[in-house]
Amino acid sequence: MTSALSPDVVSAIDDLELAARLVVEGLRAGSHRSPFHGYSSEFQQHRPYRVGDDLKYLDWKLLARTDRLYTRQFRETTSMSVMLVVDGSASMAFPEAGVSKWCYATIVAASLAHLIVSQGDAVGLLAMADNRMTYLPAKGGRPHLRSMIATIDRIQPAGTWSPARGISRGAELLKRRGVVIVISDFQDVEADTHRELRRVASHGHDVAMLQVIAPDESHFPYRGDIEFEDMESGERRVIDASTVAGPYRAAFDNFLTRSRDNALRDHVDYALMNTGTPPGPALRDFLMRRGAKPGGHHAGTRNTP
Amino acid sequence: MRWLSPTALFGLLALAVPILVHIFGRRLARRQRFPTLRLLKDTLPRPTTRSRPSDLVLLLLRCAVIVAAVLGLAQPIWSTASRSRSAQQPARAIVVDTSASMQRLTSGDTTAVDQARSLARRMLDSARSSLLIETDDPGQQLAGAASWLQSRAGARELVVVSDFQRGAVEEGQLAAVPRGIGVRFTRVAAAGAPAVMDDRSVVALRVSAQLDGTSATWIEPAVDTRWPFAVLAAKRDSDAVHAASNAARVVHVSSDSTRDVAVVFPSYETRQGLVAGAGSLDAPWQGDLLHRLTHDSLLRAVSTSARVLGPCPVIGAPIARNVSGEVVATIARAGAGADHEVLVFACVEPGTLAASAILASVATAVDPAPDFGELEPAFVPDEELRRWERPATEIAPPSPDDSSDGRWFWLTAIALLLIEELVRRSPRVRQRRAVTEVSRERVA
Numbered sequence: 001m002t003s004a005l006s007p008d009v010v011s012a013i014d015d016l017e018l019a020a021r022l023v024v025e026g027l028r029a030g031s032h033r034s035p036f037h038g039y040s041s042e043f044q045q046h047r048p049y050r051v052g053d054d055l056k057y058l059d060w061k062l063l064a065r066t067d068r069l070y071t072r073q074f075r076e077t078t079s080m081s082v083m084l085v086v087d088g089s090a091s092m093a094f095p096e097a098g099v100s101k102w103c104y105a106t107i108v109a110a111s112l113a114h115l116i117v118s119q120g121d122a123v124g125l126l127a128m129a130d131n132r133m134t135y136l137p138a139k140g141g142r143p144h145l146r147s148m149i150a151t152i153d154r155i156q157p158a159g160t161w162s163p164a165r166g167i168s169r170g171a172e173l174l175k176r177r178g179v180v181i182v183i184s185d186f187q188d189v190e191a192d193t194h195r196e197l198r199r200v201a202s203h204g205h206d207v208a209m210l211q212v213i214a215p216d217e218s219h220f221p222y223r224g225d226i227e228f229e230d231m232e233s234g235e236r237r238v239i240d241a242s243t244v245a246g247p248y249r250a251a252f253d254n255f256l257t258r259s260r261d262n263a264l265r266d267h268v269d270y271a272l273m274n275t276g277t278p279p280g281p282a283l284r285d286f287l288m289r290r291g292a293k294p295g296g297h298h299a300g301t302r303n304t305p
Numbered sequence: 306m307r308w309l310s311p312t313a314l315f316g317l318l319a320l321a322v323p324i325l326v327h328i329f330g331r332r333l334a335r336r337q338r339f340p341t342l343r344l345l346k347d348t349l350p351r352p353t354t355r356s357r358p359s360d361l362v363l364l365l366l367r368c369a370v371i372v373a374a375v376l377g378l379a380q381p382i383w384s385t386a387s388r389s390r391s392a393q394q395p396a397r398a399i400v401v402d403t404s405a406s407m408q409r410l411t412s413g414d415t416t417a418v419d420q421a422r423s424l425a426r427r428m429l430d431s432a433r434s435s436l437l438i439e440t441d442d443p444g445q446q447l448a449g450a451a452s453w454l455q456s457r458a459g460a461r462e463l464v465v466v467s468d469f470q471r472g473a474v475e476e477g478q479l480a481a482v483p484r485g486i487g488v489r490f491t492r493v494a495a496a497g498a499p500a501v502m503d504d505r506s507v508v509a510l511r512v513s514a515q516l517d518g519t520s521a522t523w524i525e526p527a528v529d530t531r532w533p534f535a536v537l538a539a540k541r542d543s544d545a546v547h548a549a550s551n552a553a554r555v556v557h558v559s560s561d562s563t564r565d566v567a568v569v570f571p572s573y574e575t576r577q578g579l580v581a582g583a584g585s586l587d588a589p590w591q592g593d594l595l596h597r598l599t600h601d602s603l604l605r606a607v608s609t610s611a612r613v614l615g616p617c618p619v620i621g622a623p624i625a626r627n628v629s630g631e632v633v634a635t636i637a638r639a640g641a642g643a644d645h646e647v648l649v650f651a652c653v654e655p656g657t658l659a660a661s662a663i664l665a666s667v668a669t670a671v672d673p674a675p676d677f678g679e680l681e682p683a684f685v686p687d688e689e690l691r692r693w694e695r696p697a698t699e700i701a702p703p704s705p706d707d708s709s710d711g712r713w714f715w716l717t718a719i720a721l722l723l724i725e726e727l728v729r730r731s732p733r734v735r736q737r738r739a740v741t742e743v744s745r746e747r748v749a
Contacts, residue, residue, distance in 0.1 A: 091340035101340075187341045217340060226335050230342045239345055251344045 017149045020110035023280045024118070046070040080121040080178060081138040084109050085170040087184030088129025090231045092157040094214055101212045102157040104275040105183045108210060110149050111283055112181065117145040125151060126170040130159030133166070138174060160232045163193040171200040179206040186211050186259055188232075198266040208269030210286065211259055215276040218252055220245050309380035309709050316375035323367040327360065366725040370718050377714035395487070395697055396457035397432035398450035399425045402467030404441040407493070409468075417493045421466040424491060428464055443467055444474045448481035455483060460697045462487040468494070469685040479693055487697025490690040534564075534671055535645060536664065537579075538655050539572030545656030546570070552658075553665035564590065566671050567645040568664060570655045571614050579648055580618040582640020591647055595636055597670035598624040598649075604666035608633040611659035617652035624649070625663070634663050 049058060049069035059070045086109050092102035109125070116123040117140055124138030125148050134155060136148050163184065171180050180200055186193055186209065201207040222241035229236045256272065263270035271286035273279070308314065339345070407417040422439075429435045436453050440446045443465050454461040463482055467473050469492055482488055538546050569576055586595055598604065599622075608625035611633045617623070621637025634651045649667050653659040 094338065094340045096338060185340060187343065214340075222337060224335075226337045228337050228339045228342055228345060231338050231340055233342075235342055236336075237342055237346070244345060248345055251347055255344060 016106060016110045016153045017114070017146065019107050020114040020149065023107065023111040023283065024114045043072060043074055045073050047073055080116075081124065081174050081176065082112070082116050082121060082179040082181060083124045083126060083138055083170045083174050084112060085166050085180060085182045085184075086125065086127040086152065086155075087161050087163070087166070087182070087186075087188075088127045088134075088155050088157045089161040089184075089188060090158050091185055091187050092212070094231060095216050099275045100157075101185055101214055101275055104273065104279060105210075105212050106152050106155075107279050108212070108273065108283060109152055109183055111279065113145055113148055115287075117142065123148065124170075124173060126166060126173065127152065127155050128161040128166045129155050129157055131161060133169065135169075135173065138178065161188060163188055164196045167193070167196040167200055171203065171205050174205065177204045177206075179208065181208045181210060183210045183212060185213060185217075190255075190258070194262045194266065197263070197268050201267055206269075207266075208271070208286075208290070209259070209263055210271050210273055211256070212273045212275065213256070215274060218249070218256075218274075220248050220252070307382040309382065309711075311379060313375060313378035313380070316378060317372065319371050319375065320368055323364055323371065327364045363725060363728055366721055366728060370721045370725060373714045373718035373721060377711040377718060380709035380711040381714070383710050394431060394433040395460035395462040396434045396454055397428060397462045397464060398436040398438065398454050399428055399464045399466060400438045400440060400443045400446050400450055401425050402441070402443045402465070402473055403439050404443075404467075404470070404473065406468055406470045406473075411494060417468055421491075421493045424466055424493065425464075432462075433459065442473075444472075444478040447474070447478050451482040451486060454486050460487070461485070462489060462697050464489045464491060466491045466493060468492060469690060471683040471685055474685070474693075476693060485698055488693065488695050490694055492687070492690070534566035534568055534649075534667055536568050536570070537573040537576075538570035539574060542570060542572045542655040545654065545660070549655055549657075549661040549664050552661035553668060564594075564671050565644075565646045566594075566649065566667060567639075567647075568649045568651055568667055570651050570660070571653075572655065576650075579639065579643060580620060580650070582643055583618070583620045583637035583648055584640060585621060586636065586638050586647070588638075588646075591636075591638065594647065594670050595622055595624065598636060598666055601666040601670065604634075604662050607659050607662035611653050611657065613652050614654055615652060618650055621648075621650075624666075633659060 046059060046062070047070065049071045053071045057071050057073075059072050062068065062070050086105055088102070092105060093100050095101075113123045113125070120140055122138040122140045123145070125134070125136040127134040134151060136144075136151055161184075163182075163186070167180065167182055170182075174180065182197070184193075197207055197209060220241070222245065224241060225238055226241045227236055227238045260270050260272070262268075269286075269290060271282070271289075273282045273286075401418075401421045403418050403421075407421060409417055411417050411420050425437055429437060434457055436450060438446045438450055447463065447465075450463055454463060463486055465474055465488075467490070469490065474490075479488060536546050536550065569579060573579075586592060604625050609628050611625075611627045613627060613631040613633060617632040617635050618637075619632075619635075621635050623632040623635045625633040627633055631652075633653060634649055636647065636649050639645050639648045649663065651660060651663050653663070
């Protein structure tokens with residue numbers, strides 16, 4: 001059964017781990033290949049033994065049958081490292097009533113972490129709230145997952161974040177090539193963000209951006225004179241909402257289009273997540289697209305596990 | 306300038322609303338925390354925190370709308386020339402007394418009623434709206450006239466035209482006239498004497514006092530009135546006696562008398578026999594008769610100059626003497642076997658004034674029912690009328706059909722609203738156009 005847990009139901013679950021498990025269980029219900037492929041030491045092919053090959057990969061049974069030396073080859077045998085870079089800036093606290101973008105982002109992050117760990121891969125966390133970084137190295141295992149979920153749960157969105165610093169630091173912390181998933185509204189310093197994403201992607205990392213938006217941001221349901229307060233800078237401005245509603249919606253759509261276009265151009269995976277839709281299907285769509293994408297996962301053929 | 310509903314002027318306090326909104330409006334704006342103002346700011350062609358120059362115009366316009374609407378609500382009435390004229394001309398209800406006493410002649414040659422009518426017509430012309438009531442009982446009509454006046458606007462006045470005979474209008478009936486309505490009394494003065502309708506008959510008024518007023522009835526004696534007494538005279542004197550009787554009728558008004566009295570003139574043939582049988586008065590009613598006759602002013606006045614015809618019989622009691630002390634007439638009880646009970650021996654010629662006076666005196670004495678003192682109607686004195694009168698103090702609120710000038714203010718308010726709408730819209734239109742241009746550029 002596909003999880004159609006609505007965002008408010010999921011967010012109502014206090015236990016983030018439970019929420020993540022529920023979402024992931026919904027994901028599992030569908031049959032799909034692991035998008036974070038890499039661990040399974042899956043046999044791929046034989047090839048003639050060459051001097052220097054590790055004797056432990058020599059197919060002894062084949063040698064016995066055919067009297068020829070063959071070495072067994074496996075698909076990726078090393079575990080993947082996934083770094084979740086989560087934007088904890090104050091703007092993520094929007095909307096203040098109902099399911100905030102931050103709440104949605106934590107559920108998505110926790111679900112991803114749950115999924116990754118349950119596949120035996122390593123997952124790390126870099127959250128940046130109030131310009132302070134909270135960092136957990138990429139590791140596997142249940143205890144790590146649990147502490148990670150607890151860490152995410154403790155963070156309250158505040159202040160600003162520097163996407164450039166966060167993304168580059170997250171990529172650095174991976175130590176080797178891996179997956180960098182950035183969960184944010186990408187409202188801060190657009191140019192920096194895309195430059196950094198492009199840079200990290202060009203370094204060989206598999207980069208994905210999950211853009212979380214709230215319906216109120218896109219629909220802009222406000223009317224009349226409203227004093228808008230910037231949640232990050234605290235700047236206030238009285239704006240006649242009725243007047244700017246149309247132009248604002250156009251500008252917001254532009255912004256989303258721009259984000260997606262930049263991501264495509266930079267070979268960065270992109271997914272738009274609306275807090276008004278259940279996180280399960282959104283995540284599932286994202287993962288299925290990754291799975292279908294050629295080279296979207298690290299399936300390098302290696303000799304050694 | 307007057308206000309029909311001045312309490313509505315408190316609505317001017319509502320002026321505080323647009324002013325306060327203008328001052329605190331920015332602060333009163335709902336606060337909304339928003340992820341970022343970046344996109345919002347991009348959509349604004351110019352900052353809106355600075356108050357727009359049109360704001361002051363808008364504020365003034367809104368204040369003006371409120372003022373105009375409030376003034377319209379208060380229903381003002383401008384004092385125009387025509388209005389002030391109509392305010393000076395009161396609504397007037399005129400009650401004209403047409404009762405019997407008003408039929409009398411005035412010093413002019415008309416009856417009091419006619420004079421009252423012409424007076425009333427003059428007053429009608431000077432009134433804004435008027436009502437004329439002709440009634441023989443003005444007091445009863447006061448309440449109706451007052452209720453008509455109450456439905457009128459402006460100053461109101463109730464006028465009663467009458468001779469104000471007692472009972473025509475009572476002070477108690479004035480209570481039916483509400484305060485604020487003026488009451489005025491116009492007296493039509495009648496000459497004291499009743500009008501003589503023709504040369505033979507006398508019109509007299511009988512006034513009787515009752516609990517609820519005084520009523521008067523006209524009495525018109527028939528020409529062939531039977532005298533309540535017999536006139537005894539020689540046949541050759543009959544013309545003279547007839548003339549004397551006619552003259553006496555001017556004074557006497559007949560009623561029914563049961564007493565049997567005869568006036569005996571000297572020419573009567575059996576006078577000596579009657580004188581012989583006559584004696585002194587003995588019954589109480591005869592004493593009463595004697596008293597009335599001796600106190601009759603007419604008889605006394607006329608008999609002073611009377612010429613006595615032969616010596617009067619010295620019996621009974623003399624009732625009149627002339628200046629020289631001679632008895633002009635004497636009264637005695639008739640003897641047994643006579644046709645009459647009481648005999649009045651007149652010692653004058655039947656055709657003289659004294660004879661007429663004797664006849665009239667005897668008639669009124671024998672049949673005193675319509676005492677001439679009662680015939681004279683009593684009038685309410687002027688001082689009392691002045692006390693009853695009151696000026697029209699209160700100006701009645703105009704009735705709903707009395708249109709106020711509020712409609713002009715309403716029109717102004719609507720026009721101002723339209724202007725306000727235009728002013729409010731015009732900068733927005735420009736702003737919106739600018740916004741779409743900006744976003745189009747961005748898309749490009």
